[in-house]
Amino acid sequence: MSLGQRQLDVLLAEGLAYHKDDGEYYVEREEQAILTLIEKPDLWVCDFCGEQPVEWSYRAKDHAMGAVRADRGDTNLDIHISLGEWMACHICANLIEQQAWVALLQRGVQGFARNQLQDVEMNDEKEIMLTAMIGSVQEGFIKARTGERERI
Numbered sequence: 525m526s527l528g529q530r531q532l533d534v535l536l537a538e539g540l541a542y543h544k545d546d547g548e549y550y551v552e553r554e555e556q557a558i559l560t561l562i563e564k565p566d567l568w569v570c571d572f573c574g575e576q577p578v579e580w581s582y583r584a585k586d587h588a589m590g591a592v593r594a595d596r597g598d599t600n601l602d603i604h605i606s607l608g609e610w611m612a613c614h615i616c617a618n619l620i621e622q623q624a625w626v627a628l629l630q631r632g633v634q635g636f637a638r639n640q641l642q643d644v645e646m647n648d649e650k651e652i653m654l655t656a657m658i659g660s661v662q663e664g665f666i667k668a669r670t671g672e673r674e675r676i
């Protein structure tokens with residue numbers, strides 16, 4: 525499950541996320557935050573590109589993911605936990621079924637930049653970092669996936 529601005533607004537309102545001094549967000553009690561969002565289907569976005577609506581879900585084992593942060597000049601490694609099912613829009617689900625991983629990665633980078641990094645001015649360096657981050661997340665999905673897709 526991904527976080528976009530609308531999801532963050534809900535978490536901020538419910539006291540599960542807050543702004544840090546440097547303007548970034550911090551999500552507290554990640555598991556509770558995800559459970560809160562699961563109860564609000566109108567907020568669900570594709571875990572691969574950030575678009576709505578989501579039409580498919582994929583079961584996957586919970587796992588830790590390393591993610592390179594793309595919003596700074598230096599390299600930071602965050603550890604995130606992937607919990608439960610992954611949501612996918614129609615287009616990303618089709619790319620997954622075709623195992624079109626490069627196309628899925630390109631769509632993910634474009635979608636993430638458009639949907640979740642609106643305030644960040646992209647340059648080549650940030651795009652490389654973002655590509656590495658999304659690639660790492662998608663690689664985690666490929667390894668953790670446990671079955672066929674299901675209609676939501």
Ligand SMILES: [Zn+2]
Nearest residue numbers: 570573613616
């Ligand atoms: Zn998608």
